[in-house]
Amino acid sequence: xxxxxxGGNISKDSNRTKAWQWLARYGLAVAxxxxxxxLCVASPAFPTWQxxxxxxxxxxxxxxxxxxxxxxxxxxxxxxxxxxxxxxxGVVAASFAHPGEYPLIAAIAAGVLAGAGCGAxxxxxxxxxxVPSFIATLGMMTAARGLALVIxxxxxxxNLSADFNRLAADNIAGIPVLVLILAAVAVGAWLFLKWTRLxxxxxxxxxxxxxxxxxxxxxxxxxxxxxxxxxxxxxLAGLLLASRMTAGQPNAGVAYELDxxxxxxxxxxxxxxxxxxxxxxxxxxxxxxxxxNGLDLMQVSSYYQQIIKGAIIIGAVWLDKRQxx
Amino acid sequence: xKTESDTGWLLEARGICKxxxxxxxxxxxSLAIARGEVHALMGENGAGKSTLMKILMGEHQPDSGEIYxxxxxxxxxxxxxxxxxxxxxxxxxxxxxxxxxxxxxxALGRNPDGxxxxxxxxxxxxxEARDWLQRAGFDLPTSARWNDLSVAQxxxxxxxxxxSMQARVLIMDEPTSxxxxxxxxxxxxxxxxxxxxxxxVVYITHKLDEVFRIADMVTVLRDGRLVDRQPxxxxxxxxxxxxMTGRNIATDFxxxxxxxxxxxxxxxxxxxxxxxxxxxLILRRGEIVGLAxxxxxxxxxxxxxxYGLQPADGGEIWIRGCLVRIDSPRTAMAxxxxxxxxxxxxxxxxxxxxxxxxxxxxxxxxxxxxxxxxRGREREAARQSxxxxxxxxxxxDRNVAGLxxxxxxxxxxxxxxLTEPDIxxxxxxxRGIDVGAKAEIHELIRRLAASGKAVLLxxxxxxxxxxxxxxLLVMRxxxxxxxxxxxxxxxxxxxxxxxxxxxxxK
Numbered sequence: 001x002x003x004x005x006x007g008g009n010i011s012k013d014s015n016r017t018k019a020w021q022w023l024a025r026y027g028l029a030v031a032x033x034x035x036x037x038x039l040c041v042a043s044p045a046f047p048t049w050q051x052x053x054x055x056x057x058x059x060x061x062x063x064x065x066x067x068x069x070x071x072x073x074x075x076x077x078x079x080x081x082x083x084x085x086x087x088x089x090g091v092v093a094a095s096f097a098h099p100g101e102y103p104l105i106a107a108i109a110a111g112v113l114a115g116a117g118c119g120a121x122x123x124x125x126x127x128x129x130x131v132p133s134f135i136a137t138l139g140m141m142t143a144a145r146g147l148a149l150v151i152x153x154x155x156x157x158x159n160l161s162a163d164f165n166r167l168a169a170d171n172i173a174g175i176p177v178l179v180l181i182l183a184a185v186a187v188g189a190w191l192f193l194k195w196t197r198l199x200x201x202x203x204x205x206x207x208x209x210x211x212x213x214x215x216x217x218x219x220x221x222x223x224x225x226x227x228x229x230x231x232x233x234x235x236l237a238g239l240l241l242a243s244r245m246t247a248g249q250p251n252a253g254v255a256y257e258l259d260x261x262x263x264x265x266x267x268x269x270x271x272x273x274x275x276x277x278x279x280x281x282x283x284x285x286x287x288x289x290x291x292x293n294g295l296d297l298m299q300v301s302s303y304y305q306q307i308i309k310g311a312i313i314i315g316a317v318w319l320d321k322r323q324x325x
Numbered sequence: 326x327k328t329e330s331d332t333g334w335l336l337e338a339r340g341i342c343k344x345x346x347x348x349x350x351x352x353x354x355s356l357a358i359a360r361g362e363v364h365a366l367m368g369e370n371g372a373g374k375s376t377l378m379k380i381l382m383g384e385h386q387p388d389s390g391e392i393y394x395x396x397x398x399x400x401x402x403x404x405x406x407x408x409x410x411x412x413x414x415x416x417x418x419x420x421x422x423x424x425x426x427x428x429x430x431x432a433l434g435r436n437p438d439g440x441x442x443x444x445x446x447x448x449x450x451x452x453e454a455r456d457w458l459q460r461a462g463f464d465l466p467t468s469a470r471w472n473d474l475s476v477a478q479x480x481x482x483x484x485x486x487x488x489s490m491q492a493r494v495l496i497m498d499e500p501t502s503x504x505x506x507x508x509x510x511x512x513x514x515x516x517x518x519x520x521x522x523x524x525x526v527v528y529i530t531h532k533l534d535e536v537f538r539i540a541d542m543v544t545v546l547r548d549g550r551l552v553d554r555q556p557x558x559x560x561x562x563x564x565x566x567x568x569m570t571g572r573n574i575a576t577d578f579x580x581x582x583x584x585x586x587x588x589x590x591x592x593x594x595x596x597x598x599x600x601x602x603x604x605x606l607i608l609r610r611g612e613i614v615g616l617a618x619x620x621x622x623x624x625x626x627x628x629x630x631x632y633g634l635q636p637a638d639g640g641e642i643w644i645r646g647c648l649v650r651i652d653s654p655r656t657a658m659a660x661x662x663x664x665x666x667x668x669x670x671x672x673x674x675x676x677x678x679x680x681x682x683x684x685x686x687x688x689x690x691x692x693x694x695x696x697x698x699x700r701g702r703e704r705e706a707a708r709q710s711x712x713x714x715x716x717x718x719x720x721x722d723r724n725v726a727g728l729x730x731x732x733x734x735x736x737x738x739x740x741x742x743l744t745e746p747d748i749x750x751x752x753x754x755x756r757g758i759d760v761g762a763k764a765e766i767h768e769l770i771r772r773l774a775a776s777g778k779a780v781l782l783x784x785x786x787x788x789x790x791x792x793x794x795x796x797l798l799v800m801r802x803x804x805x806x807x808x809x810x811x812x813x814x815x816x817x818x819x820x821x822x823x824x825x826x827x828x829x830x831k
Contacts, residue, residue: 196696197689204686207677214634214672215687215740216658274677 020322027319028267028283032290039294046297053176059289060178061086061237063282065260067189068233070281071226073264074193076206076273077126077133079227081118081140082234082260086253088148089114089238094157094248097164104163111239112232118144119231123224141257148250157248168244178240185233190278202226206273263288266316334393335360335525336381336412336494341390343376350376351387352549358494361523363516365536368546368569369759374529377546378496382414383407413487414496415480421471428454428467431486453489461485462515475621477508484515495519496527501535502757505619505785506820513539531759533562545569566760586610588646589779590748592631595640600626601803604640608748608779613770615794616783618823623803624783625667628750631781632664633657644748658687663746665737667753673737674725681707681721683736688743710739715765731762738769749773752783767793787816799823
C-alpha cells in the first residue's frame with residue numbers, strides 16, 4: 001500500500017479529529033482532574049492529606065504489577081500469572097521472615113527471587129517453547145497458586161518478624177515506605193524504557209518482532225528480560241502485601257493481574273505491543289485508585305463499584321481506538 | 326441493454342479531490358475508462374494512484390468529485406457496493422483467508438446476502454471454482470490451501486474471483502511485482518483474454534515495458550494531479566518518465582567498472598532442505614554481484630541464509646578468510662554483514678516507530694553510553710542518514726508508516742548502512758518503488774560498491790541486474806547454474822539459463 005495512511009479516513013472534519021486526538025492524549029489527565037473535582041465536592045473526606053496517603057498506599061501493589069506488565073505488553077505479550085505470583089512470593093518471603101531466623105534482607109530477596117523465577121520460566125516457555133504468552137502465563141497462574149498452597153500447607157504463613165511487618169507500615173519523613181518504593185520503581189522503569197537501549201528494544205520487539213529480529217536484536221533475550229522483570233516486580237508486590245497483612249496468604253492476590261492490565265490499557269499501552277509507556281500506566285493506576293477510594297467514601301456498594309470499573313476500562317480503550325483509527 | 330450515456334465511458338471519475346489529515350493527496354483528478362480497454366495508470370509513489378483506486382473501490386470517500394458507471398452517477402460507499410456495480414481489484418498485497426481452500430476463498434467473495442443461513446454446498450463450490458479458474462486461464466487444484474499457493478497462483482484465484490463476481494472493471498495494482506517473467510507472461514495473456522471479453526482493466530505499474538506491451542491508454546498522475554491521458558501510440562518511454570517525474574532521467578544506466586579487491590565473502594556448499602543446494606559464491610570488495618533467476622529459484626532463501634534470517638542446514642560461510650557460523654542476523658551483523666530485506670512491512674520496518682528509531686535500530690549500541698542511549702548522537706546520525714539518502718519528509722520524528730514506498734525503502738537502507746557493513750545483501754531493493762527513487766537507489770548501490778563494500782543483489786528486474794552488476798549468477802531450481810558478465814551476455818540468455826529445462830535437476 002502506498003497511500004499515506006497516517007490520518008486514517010476521518011478527515012471530513014479535521015477539527016473534530018483534532019478534538020478526539022487531544023481527548024485521547026490528555027483525556028486521562030482531564031478525567032483524573034475532573035473526577036477528583038467531583039469527589040472533592042461530593043465527599044469532604046476526599047481532599048485531605050490523610051486520604052491522599054491512603055489512596056497512594058492502596059495503589060502501591062497494583063502500581064508495581066502494572067509497571068511490570070507494561071513491559072510485557074510493550075513486547076507484545078501478556079502476563080496473567082501476576083496474582084498467583086504475588087501469593088507465591090508472599091508465602092516464600094513470609095517463610096523467611098519468622099522472628100530471629102534470617103535477616104530482613106533474606107526475606108526480601110526470597111520474595112523478589114521467587115517472583116523473578118516465575119517470570120523467567122514464563123519467558124522461557126514463551127520464547128523457547130513458542131507457547132503463546134496467554135497460555136504460558138495462564139499455566140503459571142495455576143501452577144504458582146498451587147505451589148503457594150503446597151509451601152504454606154494451605155494456611156497463612158504468620159508469626160512474622162516486627163521488621164518485616166514494619167515494611168508496609170512505616171513512614172519516612174511522613175511518606176509511607178510503600179509509596180517511596182513505588183516512586184523509585186516507577187522512575188527506574190521510566191528511565192529504562194525511555195533512555196536505555198534494552199528499553200528501546202522492548203518497543204521494537206512489540207512493534208514488529210520479525211523486523212526486530214532481522215535488525216539484529218536478540219528477541220528472545222528481550223522477551224525473557226521483560227517477563228523476568230515483571231515477575232520480580234510481582235515478587236516485590238507479593239512480599240509487601242504479606243507485610244501489610246502480617247502474613248503470607250496463599251489465597252492472596254486473586255485476579256490482581258486483571259486490575260494491573262486494566263490500568264495499563266487505560267493508560268494507553270496497546271495490547272498489540274510497541275505503543276505506550278510508564279507515564280500512562282501511572283495515570284491509569286492513579287485513576288483506578290481514586291475511583292475506588294471515591295466510591296468507598298461515597299459508600300457505593302462494592303458490587304456497583306465493579307460495574308463502574310468495567311465501564312471505565314471499556315470506555316478508555318474505546319477512546320484509544322477512536323483516536324488511532 | 327442499459328441506457329447508453331452521453332459520454333460513452335464505462336467508468337468515469339471527474340474532479341476527484343481527497344485529503345488525508347490536511348494533506349491533499351488527490352487534486353481534481355479525472356479518469357475515463359472505455360469497455361474492453363487496458364488502461365495503464367502511472368505515476369511515482371505518492372502520486373495518488375492507490376488512493377484513486379481505493380476511492381473507486383469504495384474504501385475511501387472522495388472529498389469532492391463525481392463517479393459515473395455506465396453513464397449513471399454513482400456513490401460507492403463501500404467495497405461491497407463496488408462489487409455489485411462490477412468493480413473488482415487485485416491488491417498489491419493480496420487479501421484472502423489463508424487457512425481456507427481455493428474453492429472456499431472463491432465462494433466467500435461471491436456469496437449473496439443471507440448466505441450465512443444456507444448450507445455450504447461443497448460440490449458446487451468446487452465445480453464453480455474450477456469453472457471460473459479455467460475462464461481466468463488458470464489450472465489449480467481447488468482444494469489447495471491459499472497459504473500453500475504461489476503468488477502467481479493467488480493472483481489467479483483473485484482474478485477468477487473477480488470474474489465470478491461479474492466484474493466489468495478489473496483494477497490490478499502492481500500485479501507482476503512478485504511474479505517471474507514466465508508468470509508475468511501468462512498474466513498478460515489472461516489480461517488480453519479479459520479484454521477480448523469486454524472487461525476493462527486498470528493496470529497500475531511502475532514498469533514501462535509492461536505498459537508498452539499491454540496497455541491501450543495511459544493516464545499519468547503526478548503529485549495528486551492529472552498530468553495527461555493519452556493513447557499509447559502517442560507516447561514514448563522517455564515522454565512517460567518525463568511526465569511522471571517532471572524531469573529527465575537517463576534510462577540507459579552506464580556500466581560501472583569493477584575494481585574488485587580482496588575476497589570478503591565466500592560461500593561453500595551451502596544448502597537448506599527444500600530451498601537451495603550446494604551454493605558456492607565469492608564476493609570481492611567493491612563488487613556488485615547479481616543473483617538472477619525466476620521466482621522460487623531459491624535466491625531470497627540463499628540470501629536469507631547468508632544473513633542468518635533462515636539459517637542454512639549445512640555448508641560453510643567464510644568472511645575475510647575466516648570460517649563463521651551465522652545462525653541469526655545478530656551474528657551476521659557482528660561479521661560485518663547487513664541486509665536490505667524484500668518485505669518492507671514485515672521484515673524491514675517497525676511501523677510503530679519513527680524514522681529516527683528505525684534508522685538506528687540495528688546500530689543503537691554505537692550511540693550508547695553504557696546502557697543509556699545518547700539521544701544527541703542518535704539524532705545526529707539520523708539527520709545525516711536522512712540528508713545523505715534524501716528521505717522525505719526530512720523529519721526524524723515522523724512515523725514511518727506514513728511514508729511512501731520509496732522513502733520507506735530509503736529508511737531500511739539507512740538502517741543497514743548505519744551498521745557500517747562490509748558486505749551488503751540487497752533483496753529486490755527497488756520493488757514497488759517509483760522511477761525517481763529507483764534511480765536514486767541505483768546510484769546509491771554504485772556509490773557503496775565504489776566505496777569498497779561488496780554487494781550481493783537479488784533482483785527480478787532484468788534491466789536492474791544487467792546495468793548494476795559486475796557479475797551475474799543465475800539460479801535455477803535451488804542451484805547456481807551459471808555465471809556471466811553482463812556486458813558479455815543478453816537478457817535473453819540469462820532468462821534461458823534461468824528457465825527450468827527438460828533435463829531434470831540433480
